[in-house]
Amino acid sequence: AQSVSQHNHHVILSEAASLELGCNYSYGGTVNLFWYVQYPGQHLQLLLKYFSGDPLVKGIKGFEAEFIKSKFSFNLRKPSVQWSDTAEYFCASRTGGGNKLTFGTGTQLKVEL
């Protein structure tokens, strides 16, 4: 079965600090990868997705992620975080042609002023 690991459960950063959240997936075949964000009191929203092509994916709000097949990784990055980035971040995978998403346990990010 597929699995997704997010190693950082809680991250606290000051505004303007750089962010990198780790994500590793287990499936060795064709895989689609996603980062979703959940702001307090809101629904899960897509930050970015990778299906194929350029392994460096740019998403909304200045986020990007890099697909490294050899490391089974899809880490999320942002060069300078803002207080409004405080949220929970979920990495998810889906096998190519599959339907269901497999989520990691999430990373709670708190950005302090």
Next chain:
Amino acid sequence: DTGVSQDPRHKITKRGQNVTFRCDPISEHNRLYWYRQTLGQGPEFLTYFQNEAQLEKSRLLSDRFSAERPKGSFSTLEIQRTEQGDSAMYLCASSINREGTEAFFGQGTRLTVV
């Protein structure tokens, strides 16, 4: 709001009672999913519909759980004889059947079984 809509947002029920949740997907989306999320965990897949056909069910979906999507539009998730372990956030998502697309999530129904 043209997003995925779920009703109710919160439900408190006594152990042993039956509950039913409703999900209205984005109108042109033919795929609909149910997930369950407990505290400190990511969402876990429960079941998936393409139009009115239920094509996949997780082993998490015990016999007490049933989901329907009778006309390929809205869906209901029923839990019979609720148990305290059923307390969770139940999320609905929908998507178009097209490569390269993602699932859009509703705000969820938080179930508390007392």
